[in-house]
Amino acid sequence: MGGTEHLTVRREGATLVLTLNRPEAKNALSLPMLVGLYDGWVEADADDSIRSIVFTGAGGCFCAGMDLKALAGNGMTGEHYRDRLKADPDLHWKAMLRHHRPRKPVIAAVEGHCVAGGTEMLQGTDIRVAGESATFGLFEVKRGLFPIGGSTVRLQRQIPRTHALEMLLTGRPYSAREAAGIGLIGHVVPDGTALTKALEIAEQINACGPLAVEAVKASVYETAEMTETDGLAAELKRGWPIFDTADAKEGARAFAEKRPPVYKRS
Missing domain, CATH: 3.90.226.10 (2-enoyl-CoA Hydratase; Chain A, domain 1)
Incomplete structure (x- = not known):
């Protein structure tokens, strides 16, 4: 450090x-x-x-x-x-x-x-x-x-x-x-x-999914000066891949099982 x-x-x-x-x-x-x-x-x-x-x-x-x-x-x-x-x-x-x-x-x-x-x-x-x-x-x-x-x-x-x-x-x-x-x-x-x-x-x-957090932050800044149409297209491009991650599946599974999620950045 x-x-x-x-x-x-x-x-x-x-x-x-x-x-x-x-x-x-x-x-x-x-x-x-x-x-x-x-x-x-x-x-x-x-x-x-x-x-x-x-x-x-x-x-x-x-x-x-x-x-x-x-x-x-x-x-x-x-x-x-x-x-x-x-x-x-x-x-x-x-x-x-x-x-x-x-x-x-x-x-x-x-x-x-x-x-x-x-x-x-x-x-x-x-x-x-x-x-x-x-x-x-x-x-x-x-x-x-x-x-x-x-x-x-x-x-x-x-x-x-x-x-x-x-x-x-x-x-x-x-x-x-x-x-x-x-x-x-x-x-x-x-x-x-x-x-x-x-x-x-x-x-x-x-406590949140790190891949999701970083993608959300990136999307906010990336789309700040775009038109709404361009921004929404860029949001989909950045956001959809998050749904295919193991972390996204873990988040849903943890919710169903009423336990804290264990995210692994994958």
């Missing part, structure tokens, strides 16, 4: 938990963090025993955005990290879920600050839980910058355009309740319990 000094990786049953671990800097993104994140997404995709991913931050904070000095490598030990970025110039975008979508469901567990690059990475996750004191926002325009992590494209597809433009153009903070009200997050829970709630959701996903 991987990880770096700024990114911890652990297993909770069939769930891989990736934790941004730089609390002294509000988990601002650094090169070791990005390398660890990328490796975590790759590990989750490669390991069939992993059925879901929970993405969170240490120290009561999710992520306060990019640390430009750390990304440049200033004061950072270990040439290995810069070598990784040099070998794959797209690595940081994959780490931030801009250029990579894991096939396993990704559940964000947010406490505290989730702003700038934090809110941009959030848009690459599938299900989102936040503590009631969490803060969201895209502050780039206030600094004369551009939210180049995908927000001008993704945000308007995930929440109503008027809310997306207000968030993008004002650079103001949003409370967890307001973020839930516009559809950016799905659950607001008491502070300190976001990870617990995210793991509960992950456990519900883990």
